[in-house]
Amino acid sequence: MAKKLGIFFAIFCILLTSSFADWNILKEYKTTNSGLKISLKNYCESWRMNVELHNIRDYVVVPQECVSYIAKYMTSTQYKVDSERTIDECILHLSTNCILENDGKDAWIFDIDDTLLSTIPYYKQNGFGGNKLNVTSLEDWISQGKGTALDHSMKLFNHLKELGVKIFLVSSRKEHLRSPTIDNLVHVGFYGWTSLILRGQEDECKSAQGFKAEVRSKLISKGYRIWGIVGDQWSSIEGLPSAKRTFKLPNPLYYVA
Numbered sequence: 001m002a003k004k005l006g007i008f009f010a011i012f013c014i015l016l017t018s019s020f021a022d023w024n025i026l027k028e029y030k031t032t033n034s035g036l037k038i039s040l041k042n043y044c045e046s047w048r049m050n051v052e053l054h055n056i057r058d059y060v061v062v063p064q065e066c067v068s069y070i071a072k073y074m075t076s077t078q079y080k081v082d083s084e085r086t087i088d089e090c091i092l093h094l095s096t097n098c099i100l101e102n103d104g105k106d107a108w109i110f111d112i113d114d115t116l117l118s119t120i121p122y123y124k125q126n127g128f129g130g131n132k133l134n135v136t137s138l139e140d141w142i143s144q145g146k147g148t149a150l151d152h153s154m155k156l157f158n159h160l161k162e163l164g165v166k167i168f169l170v171s172s173r174k175e176h177l178r179s180p181t182i183d184n185l186v187h188v189g190f191y192g193w194t195s196l197i198l199r200g201q202e203d204e205c206k207s208a209q210g211f212k213a214e215v216r217s218k219l220i221s222k223g224y225r226i227w228g229i230v231g232d233q234w235s236s237i238e239g240l241p242s243a244k245r246t247f248k249l250p251n252p253l254y255y256v257a
């Protein structure tokens, strides 16, 4: 009996450790500056929250001890729910705050990476935010057109088309990636935008934020009313001129200034 119980217990432990294996590291403890004893999970959750609040900026890599936590978040239902909520708020904003004039000048701006197309398949194979960005390898991946659609954003994209709002895609992807970008977007179901604005040679030394603000300035001078912007980086939505409202999707994987 005791032996049976022992075997049962051993199997139970194996099952338990295998299902919680990737959380084990998060049971480690840390001490905050005020002396509060917290788990690594508390630490990483607070790191992620402060990234989203834009209190933590300009990080080059995800802190090493949080890479497995961030990997888990980015592939979780929570990430999907958080993103879907962002999009639901965009749709609410359109129905409550926007009086569309339907004169061809109502506009909305989308970023591309991790707004319309997910780069998670790339980061899955490249250290999940723990490695310094290798532009060459990321651009190689982009040129294969393997980004997956973010379904929640597609819901907004199609809703805007139905409303007759002109869609502008403003991305800091470079011009030489135009054709694989279009192929990838269309292949996964995004089509019918008004203009795809990428970074030309003259824009390469500009920050993403400066480049995107300049694009908005040009659109406004052409008479467009920008009702909203949605992006996963603060650099997609900050700076002047802005839109009626801006929406930030979650993305703690990397920071683009």
Ligand SMILES: *[C@@H]1O[C@H](CO)[C@@H](O)[C@H](O)[C@H]1NC(C)=O
Pocket: 134, 135, 136, 137, 140
């Ligand atoms: C960056 O990626 C390219 C292409 O995959 C590779 O050849 C190069 O060695 C990488 N550079 C670094 C510093 O890892």
Ligand SMILES: [Mg+2]
Pocket: 111, 112, 113, 114, 115, 231, 232, 233
């Ligand atoms: Mg992006």
